[in-house]
Amino acid sequence: MSKVKEAINMTRDEVQAAIEEYPVAILPIGATEQHGHHLPLGVDIYLAEGISKRICERTGALLLPALPFGYSWVWRDIPGTISLQQHHVEAIIKDVAHSVNRYGVKTLIIVNGHDANNASMKYATRELTDELDMNVVYLFYPELESMMAKHCESKTWHGMIHACEIETSLMLALKPELVNMSKAVREYPEKPALYGKSSISLGQLSKSGVYGDATLASKAKGEKLLESFVEKMVELVNSVSENSK
Template sequence: MSMQKAKELIYMTRDEASKAVEEFPVAILPIGATEQHGHHLPLGVDIFLAEGISQKLSERTGAILLPSMPFGYSWVWRDIPGTISLQQHHVEAVIKDVAYSVARYGVKMLVLVNGHDANNTSMKYAARELMDELDIPVIYLFYPNLNEIMEEHCETPSWHGMVHACEFETSLMLALKPELVDMSKAVSEYPCKPMLYGKSTISLGDLSKSGVYGDATKASKEKGEKMLKIFVDEMEQLIQEAYKGVCSQ
């Protein structure tokens, strides 16, 4: 579809919202988190990335852009100042409430665009429960083909497959919100992984001194822009593919 201005719900009147639903009955919910991302990035990284991608998807597809969900499941950072963490089942409940809300006035499909890995479980189970409870499909997106894209565009490896305040996230922030990035404070840190990590309550908050998991010093705006375009292209295709199923019903 041709580019247009993002259809941001919070700036609409009730009449404009009604018209937007009639034009393309799909809503996008950006889901983020408020948690530490090292000394060089703000607490809202996951919000800014999910929201930035969602805005571009709204511009391309005409889908309604819902207000961003600013809190996620951030248990591992709970002792670091600034963290706001919801319980996992509360994240799931909010997603479901949003779906029930938009379905009442004609939205036919909900798209979840996530910027925070720990929210993926909540998205998956909310979508499954909604399939059995409500006649509205939900698709949930989190950096499609992430590992392949990182391998191609990032110089440094991830920390055991995880992305957090690293070259990847810092590059995306440089592409979307460069004014919020302080590269003079970027560091590289690959903490040792305890044997019981992932099998006990040992958490990320206990492992990294800087809060970085990877090498943030290698980040660049150019890398971020390239990866961002790939993600948005892929997500747009996924939205259009999912919407074909809605139209065929």
């Protein structure tokens, strides 16, 4: 594995040399929002950045600074939450893409740690296709359901993960000092009939902020999940970056 090329710690000359050697950049994006009483607000940032660093180690891609804010409307009343409007997240992604493309990046990989950013990534990528001669790929926990079935004991809350076994396990593997398992809980809130069809939000349903079973999390599970996600993402990055050389 090679040393991670972190753009924020490099000089302009080092960045130029890195791009000339391998014109691929990775942008981690996350959110600053509640993740129950046992996890920090920065879970989505830490996970996106941690996965991105491992992808960079194995590919030689340039690591861009992580975007720490996302679309977090559902938690907007909880202290510490910072929420951008959905179209602002999309605009920031596009601005980053236009910026790095100007000095030679041919492929931008967006690694997301926050489910609600997925729509912004999708539509930004579509618009960029018509604006730039550059590959843009967006990734969010590939094959999540099968990975969870293989490595975890609990089920998702209607296909969604939040402060649950999977995120808590990943945090135990990446940032164990920020996890307080004595406060971890299991909660599967009832899903109202109008959820997803009205303004009823996650912030109104869960008492703990957990959607799933965080009590079953472990570092061992997190390390297996992390390796599985990274391995799959590296395959995807390599497949698209072949066109960037």
